Amino acid sequence: MEEQFAKLDIRKDENIVYKRTPLLVDRPLSYCPGCGHGTVHRMLMETLEEMDIQDKTIGISPVGCSVLAYDFLNIDMLGAAHGRAPALATAIKRMWPDKFVFTYQGDGDLAAIGTAETIHACNRGENFVIIFINNGIYGMTGGQMAPTTLPGMRSSTSPYGRDEKTMGHPLRMTELVAQLPGTYFVTRQAVHTPNHVRRTKKALRKAFENQKLNVGISFIEVVSNCNSGWKMTPVNSNKWMEDNMFPYYPLGDIKVDGKIVEPKAVTAKAGE
Amino acid sequence: MAKIKGDIVINVERCKGCEVCLASCPTSVIGMAKEVNSKGYHFAIKVNDTCTGCMNCALVCPDGVITVYRAKVTAE
Amino acid sequence: MGELRLMKGNEAVAEAAIRAGCDGYFGYPITPQSEIMEYLMVEKPHERTGMVVLQAESEVASINMLYGGAGTxxxxxTSSSSPGISLMQEGISYMAGAELPCLIVNVVRGGPGLGTIQPSQADYFQAVKGGGHGDYHMIVLAPASVQEMSDFVKLGFDLAFKYRTPVLILSDGAIGQMMEKVELFDPIPRRTNEEVIRQCPWAATGKPKERDHIIITSLDLDPAGQEKINLKLQAKYRQMKKDEVRFxxxxxxxxxxxxxxxxxxxRICQKAMDIARAKNIKVGLFRPVTLFPFPAKAIAEISKKVKGMLVVEMNAGQMIEDVRLSLDSPQKVEHYGRFGGIIPAPDEVVSALEQQIIGG
Incomplete structure (x- = not known):
């Protein structure tokens, strides 16, 4: 039935303008329908493909939904203990300075249990890339409250909404690490629309190019959805993300080439 | 007169039916199938032939299941 | 004959690491072992051999730096002392599960908790039984001299790579701090990256076109797969018990x-032995050098030839459990221990032998 609209005359290899990069392993991703992880994986692998550095890249996956990232990314990878990816990356980059090294971490991994490793790797100015997927919830373990869960947001461990008085405030790790002299490029992106995807890929390219300069950490936060954890359809979760996550976690570059871009006064809160 | 013609091929077995591609398409080429694939997902399908090959759907597809073709063709 | 030096045990560990061709040391200060990293920082091994030395933000970070480095x-x-080693247990378990080689030096102090900075052997259980979660062991080497602090660094690395396993040197605050003559082994050149890639085909060193990508992990969500990993580990431990027992x-x-x-x-028992023999008590010393694998067979054999055995430890009775498990039949085995940082005097060990074994 779909084939009734097929334009067989142009379905030729030479006319392919976009296809899944072979640097993604040819197997179904384990993520929920509509989850941003898959898009970030693809942009990451496209970046490595375009830079032709598949053989020079060592990646580190976290604990969380993307614990199995190494099954999908066709590069050599290590699976770290929860939160410890920046420690692994530190040692690897120091002993293999010519390799391209990145960590791929979620909000629980990077901003809760791995806060010390994150801050200190950034502060030492280690020369690798940190990719930080922030969806404001623990997805893998079943939708518990994360350090980045918004005020009032419901999760399985904040069933009446996050009460900042007793549960603390959402942590803006990206603004925090931008203050450290060891970070060189700090940005916050998203992957829910074509333009956002393009910008994320541009940021990834810049981050990996920075590694050639030996100038410190490139830190890319991707604000993403968790439709399972948020209990919404994928399309609705992206809308909710725009309306609620982006005011608290505004998109854009925070630090470029070692300089703070614009010290944004972030005052908006979810629901306001 | 030359004009841009596009087409997409969706790997329906890998499609998880999230519908994120639908909103990204400027010419509303994509709809959802009534049928399900072997995983039980209603998959995305082409519903008309107005594709321009802009790649938006393929870019946002979390599972990377869309291949995009584009060619200049002479108008009939 | 190698170079002779008068050194602290901790310094001997550091110098041996440079000479063994170690690629990276990652640690966090804690008494009584801080001289190891201090010595390394002074020596600038990066200039001598290209070895990386980094002061990490915690022991948790240190052990995970090892995981990263070893995985490539x-x-x-790394080195630490008891509380720091406790913090490392998560990482050690991951490394055992992912089959990664590394060397960990525990210059033990008295516990539990923050305890004391004085020497102790109270981390025996933690060292030989696994320490972290899951069914695993490390090879555990127990040096009794500054010389062995140096020698066991090289031996430890050899065993770590032979079995792809974490190896622990279980020392203590006294051996770490004492100065003795040590004969240093000749420096071994650090491996080039090409040699690392050739010698460690299992390591994540960057995927060339011609091979599949390598994944270093301890995770296998499929129970059948996880059981297979466990069976492989157990086979490895059986092999160690067969080939690596030292005493x-x-x-x-x-x-x-x-x-x-x-x-x-x-060492204390050696002095006690002299005192006892002067009193015509015929006593010998059995010193396990590997605590895992434990010299169970040798202990079973010697137990049949003697009237009784006294297990002397600076703890409340830990290795004695392995001694008892080694015996084929009930034997007279008693424990004498001091703890919390107290070192037993040779005299009190002889008294214990007389009271608990000979007279008991």
Whole structure:
């Protein structure tokens, strides 16, 4: 039935303008329908493909939904203990300075249990890339409250909404690490629309190019959805993300080439 | 007169039916199938032939299941 | 004959690491072992051999730096003392599960908790039984001299790579701090990256076109797969028990009684042995050098030739459990221990032998 609209005359290899990069392993991703992880994986692998550095890249996956990232990314990878990816990356980059090294971490991994490793790797100015997927919830373990869960947001461990008085405030790790002299490029992106995807890929390219300069950490936060954890359809979760996550976690570059871009006064809160 | 013609091929077995591609398409080429694939997902399908090959759907597809073709063709 | 030096045990560890061709040391200061990193920082091994030395933000970070380095085939080590080693247990378990080689030095202090900075052997259980979660062991080497602090660094790295396993040197605050003559082994050149890639085909060193990508992990969500990993580990431990048991027997030929002791306690027992023999008590010393694998067979054999055995430890009775498990039949085995940082005097060890074994 779909084939009734097929334009067989142009379905030729030479006319392919976009296809899944072979640097993604040819197997179904384990993520929920509509989850941003898959898009970030693809942009990451496209970046490595375009830079032709598949053989020079060592990646580190976290604990969380993307614990199995190494099954999908066709590069050599290590699976770290929860939160410890920046420690692994530190040692690897120091002993293999010519390799391209990145960590791929979620909000629980990077901003809760791995806060010390994150801050200190950034502060030492280690020369690798940190990719930080922030969806404001623990997805893998079943939708518990994360350090980045918004005020009032419901999760399985904040069933009446996050009460900042007793549960603390959402942590803006990206603004925090931008203050450290060891970070060189700090940005916050998203992957829910074509333009956002393009910008994320541009940021990834810049981050990996920075590694050639030996100038410190490139830190890319991707604000993403968790439709399972948020209990919404994928399309609705992206809308909710725009309306609620982006005011608290505004998109854009925070630090470029070692300089703070614009010290944004972030005052908006979810629901306001 | 030359004009841009596009087409997409969706790997329906890998499609998880999230519908994120639908909103990204400027010419509303994509709809959802009534049928399900072997995983039980209603998959995305082409519903008309107005594709321009802009790649938006393929870019946002979390599972990377869309291949995009584009060619200049002479108008009939 | 190698170069002779008068060194602290901790310094000997550091110098041996540079000479063994170690690629990276990652650590966090804690008494009584801080001289290891201090010595390394002064020596600038980056200039001598290209070795990386980094002061991490915590022991948790240190051990995970080892995980990263080892996962890429590099020869990596850390050192700490008891509370710090406790913090490392998560990482050690992951490394055992992912089958990664590394060397960990525990210069033990008295516990539990923050305890004391004085020497102790109270981390025996933690060292030989696994320490972290899951069914795993490390090879555990127990040095009794500054010389062995140096020698076991090289031996430890050899065993770590032979079995792709974490190896622990279980020392203590006294051996770490004491100064003795040590004969240093000749420096071994650090491996080039090409040699690392060739020697460690399992390591994540960057995927060339011609091979599949390598994944270093301890995770297998499929229970059948996870059981397979466990069976592989257990086979490895059986192999270690067969091939890597090391021990020393001193004056055991004519012995009617035996001290069983490791590390610093063994040195004390040697002195106690002299005192006892002067009193015509024929006592020998059995010193396990590997605490895992434990010299169970050798202990079972010697137990049949003697009237009784005293296990002397600077703890409340830990290795004695392994001694008892080694025996084929009930034997007279007693424990004498001091703890919390107290080192037993040779005299009190002899008294214990007389009261608990000979007179008991």
């Amino acid at each position: 085939g590099k020869m990596v080590m 020393e027997m001193i004056q055991c030929e004519d012995a009617e009684y035996i001290f069983i002791a490791f590390g610093l306690s063994a």
